[in-house]
Amino acid sequence: MLDHDGDTHLYLQIAEIVRRRVGELEPGHPVPSEADLQREFGVARTTARRAIHVLREEGLIYTVQGEGTFVGAPNEAPREQRKTPLYRQIAADIEQRIRSGELRPRRPIPGETALLQQYDVARETVRRAMALLREAGWIYTVPQRGSYVSPEDSWPQD
Template sequence: MLDREGPVLLYVQIADQIRERIASGDLAPGSAVPSEVELVKTYEVTRQTVRRAIKLLKEEGAVYSEQGRGTFVGPKSAPQAPRQVPVYQQIANEIIEQIKAGEYVPNRLIPSEKTLVQRFDRAPGTIRQTVAYLRELGWVFTVPQKGTYVSKREDWPES
């Protein structure tokens, strides 16, 4: 819980709480720190506030970031925890299951980017990555200026 009316800045309080999670072992060396989106939601603050907290922790050497992968506990030399399935693939897998179940039918639109952003509570870039992945696998195709449609059943990848 953040003290929003006290003298300690919010980003310092967030950094303190993450530091406490590291000290308690809740966030072990090499494990991923929750994403910016998750921290924004958890603490109900702006993304800038979260970024300042992470920056403070980086300056202290408590965490480090890798472009496109995330922020991790400890120095870069700390062994990383096994990699999880990326979020965009998790979302894609859910949509694939809905296609297989007939919730989204061939030659019909899948939900819009805006709808998927709201449904999965993720950034537009993550949703675009999800749709690109679905397209790459052959589950959907995009018609410029119209939208993204479910592929014909015969074009679905082998399961």
């Protein structure tokens, strides 16, 4: 339980709670994401990010971009490698939704915020997925309007 009126910053209180949890886990075990901490404690993303930063600076956890945050030091214990990076999994899922007709040509795809919530990933992960889809020709972006499914004749050929 967080003490919102106390003299200790919320991010330090969260860091202490997570520190205790981390002490019970094996090196390489995943740690809750910033979004998970944000939901669990009802705090702003910045507060959750600061708590993670404290633990990272202490060397208790480490983060691998696109994969997550883990207990220990990066070289301390092997973690199970993802076969496909998360941004590629998201791009493949959206591509499948386009192919199946769920997302139709010249119609908007879900916005960045919706995709963040749907896949529970960092903003940069969603942006990388979108860039991959854009480069392949599955989507196009209209400034100040959003991203749309490309016309079918523009889709990549298998």
